[in-house]
Amino acid sequence: MRELGLLHDPTFSPRTYHRFDRFLLSLIKDERDLPFVHTILKITVSIIPLSVLLYLPFVTGWFWWGVVLAHFYFTTFRFKGPFGLMLHCTSHRPLFKPEYKLLNQYIPWVIGPFFGQTPETYYSHHIGMHHAENNSMEDDSSTMMYQRDSLRGFLRYVLEFITCGLNDLMAYLKRKKRHKLATRAFWGEMSYFALCIGLCFVNPAATVIVFILPFVISRIVSMLGNWTQHSFVDPEDPENPYKNSITCVNVKYNHKCWNDGYHTGHHIRPALHWTEHPVFFRKSLPKYAEQKALIFDGLDYLQIFFYLMNKRYDKLAQHIVNVDNTFNDEAEVITLLKHRTRRIPVTVMEPAPRLRPV
Numbered sequence: 001m002r003e004l005g006l007l008h009d010p011t012f013s014p015r016t017y018h019r020f021d022r023f024l025l026s027l028i029k030d031e032r033d034l035p036f037v038h039t040i041l042k043i044t045v046s047i048i049p050l051s052v053l054l055y056l057p058f059v060t061g062w063f064w065w066g067v068v069l070a071h072f073y074f075t076t077f078r079f080k081g082p083f084g085l086m087l088h089c090t091s092h093r094p095l096f097k098p099e100y101k102l103l104n105q106y107i108p109w110v111i112g113p114f115f116g117q118t119p120e121t122y123y124s125h126h127i128g129m130h131h132a133e134n135n136s137m138e139d140d141s142s143t144m145m146y147q148r149d150s151l152r153g154f155l156r157y158v159l160e161f162i163t164c165g166l167n168d169l170m171a172y173l174k175r176k177k178r179h180k181l182a183t184r185a186f187w188g189e190m191s192y193f194a195l196c197i198g199l200c201f202v203n204p205a206a207t208v209i210v211f212i213l214p215f216v217i218s219r220i221v222s223m224l225g226n227w228t229q230h231s232f233v234d235p236e237d238p239e240n241p242y243k244n245s246i247t248c249v250n251v252k253y254n255h256k257c258w259n260d261g262y263h264t265g266h267h268i269r270p271a272l273h274w275t276e277h278p279v280f281f282r283k284s285l286p287k288y289a290e291q292k293a294l295i296f297d298g299l300d301y302l303q304i305f306f307y308l309m310n311k312r313y314d315k316l317a318q319h320i321v322n323v324d325n326t327f328n329d330e331a332e333v334i335t336l337l338k339h340r341t342r343r344i345p346v347t348v349m350e351p352a353p354r355l356r357p358v
Contacts, residue, residue, distance in 0.1 A: 081257045121169070245263045
């Protein structure tokens with residue numbers, strides 16, 4: 001276990017801006033989100049031109065494969081995390097001012113498809129269902145009914161989402177009478193599929209690289225993230241965000257992906273600005289200790305997932321922050337971790353209209 005020292009995760013510090021940044025600031029609602037605009041511009045001048053190159057008839061042979069490698073690097077390793085969490089943050093807090101609100105569509109409708117994000121689906125799922133249900137049984141991306149240290153359970157979870165995710169989401173939104181969100185999700189998804197089908201007639205190989213492969217990767221990565229964020233769920237209090245989410249502090253991931261490691265705090269205050277999470281976390285520490293909330297120091301989601309799949313609870317326990325001596329020893333932490341990864345039988349929860357196989 002660890003004691004919590006200084007937090008090294010990003011916060012906001014005012015600074016002097018040059019002329020171009022001042023122009024960009026005139027378009028957005030919050031100066032703290034200026035890094036988002038920089039990320040948008042970097043994606044626009046790198047990934048979109050690389051994607052276009054793959055469709056050009058004179059780009060062939062080794063040059064085509066070189067562009068493929070560059071494209072894969074930028075979409076999967078360089079920008080995938082920052083884009084995905086930028087989409088997340090701007091779903092909760094619109095980026096551009098009301099007079100420029102049309103620009104808010106640029107992220108989900110223009111650059112989103114290049115990362116495999118079908119327009120509107122993320123917003124409808126994340127805002128319309130996930131936060132509304134907080135990983136409960138009515139949340140169709142809930143992790144509770146799976147054994148969460150099981151690779152087999154995770155693969156079933158991913159397969160269920162890829163094959164039934166849209167159907168589940170549409171059924172949920174209609175059941176809750178959120179018809180506008182259902183319509184947005186449906187047409188966003190259909191537009192993406194129509195784009196892929198149409199471009200397959202132009203250049204099938206390029207379409208696989210530019211749109212289809214990123215789509216598959218995006219769905220898997222999204223589920224891996226949600227699985228890890230909600231791997232540890234207290235069966236006695238499963239809808240308590242302190243007991244069904246985790247927090248990762250002092251990791252490079254928080255610098256790259258806008259403090260996404262503060263997932264417990266995000267479920268407590270969904271609209272909290274990403275730069276405010278470290279301060280809010282510090283202020284909330286007594287509550288974290290009281291609820292035995294799980295805080296990992298120096299581990300990101302991918303590392304936690306790896307240890308979970310290998311059942312290395314000893315490694316996970318070594319990185320747990322012991323706030324106010326909440327835990328007596330690592331053996332107690334390991335017992336708690338194992339308890340919170342158990343599959344929660346459907347019978348102990350209020351049944352959902354549609355249940356997944358487990």
